[in-house]
Amino acid sequence: NGEKYFCSNIGAEVAIVTARLENGEDGIKGLQLFLVPRYRKDGSLNYLIRRIKNKIGTRSVPTGEVGFENAEAIVINEEIPGIYLIMEALNISRVANAIGSVSLAQRAISEAYNFATQREAFGSKIADLPLLKWEFGKRLEELHAASQLAWKSAELLNKVWEEKPPYSENYHYFRFITHMAKYWCAEVAVKHAKWSMEIFGGLGILEEFKVERLLREAIILPIWEGTPHRQILDGWEVMARYNLHERLFDELEAISPNSGSNIMHNKIQNLLRQSKEEQETSAGKIFRQLARTTANALAFKVTETVI
């Protein structure tokens, strides 16, 4: 029994719901995952959709407010505290979010490029104007770097996805990189979707062109599966607790010795000596730099390999 204000993909035949068992302990550890079918065994509706939400994007995956009254549900894997399952699901969907983000950014830049090679102004295609040429080059570089970070997080997931608690260091390293990838790739998606609208000029704000939708879809990417603040603080915590930046910087140094990772290394060491409050205050700025440095260093490796 209960209600949920925000339920994604409301048209599905089965829902996954977090709830507390009647005899479950208090706090986050008492939460369990449940499978909730749309219909009860007797054929009646197992939960009621009160209304569909109007959202800025992902409208083809409707979100609804839901009420449960004597709903039938099946506990998923009662042996493991539900919170682990929830965190695992989130970790996996963060990888998907990062991959989706770089895909959206690529689509946005490609739509803009397609438009710019056809649109004329001042006697030439706008794609040939010096400022736009520079912009396209820079944006492709940034997209490439972000993609390397997204794929790094997918590679790590591939190694750890069957782990159960207690997790190995590999698992925590995967989490660390994934927080960074989810955060950074979503920023990249919004940035390039916004810019692509600008390439279309006034047409960019119209529904009849594609870039308006890309921006609306992009803006969700930094928010769901945890906002930037969440990724930054959780990523920082994993790193601080297990010293996983040491492993990252060893890897980056081997791949790309001039990536500036040693400067980041010093900054992070200095901050780790400060109070917890000071660390949280400064984590935003430094995690952003770390994400960009990591993405660029990973991209440098690929560039070398390709050449």
Added chain:
Amino acid sequence: NGEKYFCSNIGAEVAIVTARLENGEDGIKGLQLFLVPRYRKDGSLNYLIRRIKNKIGTRSVPTGEVGFENAEAIVINEEIPGIYLIMEALNISRVANAIGSVSLAQRAISEAYNFATQREAFGSKIADLPLLKWEFGKRLEELHAASQLAWKSAELLNKVWEEKPPYSENYHYFRFITHMAKYWCAEVAVKHAKWSMEIFGGLGILEEFKVERLLREAIILPIWEGTPHRQILDGWEVMARYNLHERLFDELEAISPNSGSNIMHNKIQNLLRQSKEEQETSAGKIFRQLARTTANALAFKVTETVI
């Protein structure tokens, strides 16, 4: 006779239209401004609205596709080439855009703050969490600086708005600052509207909260009255042609001696010695830095006055 793909505020009783007189010269100088009433003298419709556009924002000011057939129109000020009137109208609406941008950013930050002082997580209001406190502080600083730039452009408009061609240096200085203000304030509006959505988390993407609309309205601000590319290139051209950065840096130096404007000064002098293509290529990066430096220097003055 003709058609217009994009006509703003389509419900108005009178339209302002750019068109060429029958005996008008070719090119941009032959363009004239016309007043076009909605109804002809005989009471019939003077132009037809073919359809209303679906837009990401400004939906309360509908945009339509329009067809003109033997429409009656009155030339506005035939003595002055229409292009001057158009440019003047654009310059004025760029000031309005800059003011609107900082107002929107202020509203977005204030909505986020209001939410953050009520929303609890991890045992405290989220507004009290160290990372968010830092973020709010930084964003208020940036908003304050951008506001100074917007108001500087309004102050300059106040001095020159009655000028006719040939324009004084004051007028070109106004244009230079206004390109910078329109560009930078719109960037600031989008940035903070996006961030405010994140403070609301999943709720931020729902129509029922205010920040979703703020983002949709904000995204238009960098686009209309000329995209960032246009502001950057036009601003750079005014500056390069009349050396108006010298005047700006003299002013900034007097207001705020440690604003870093001398570093900007050197960068700009170096770039002005390069080829036109090289200048256009690098203008984007350097104009962005210039806008931020100018905004910060102007804010520093106000801070001093207040203290």
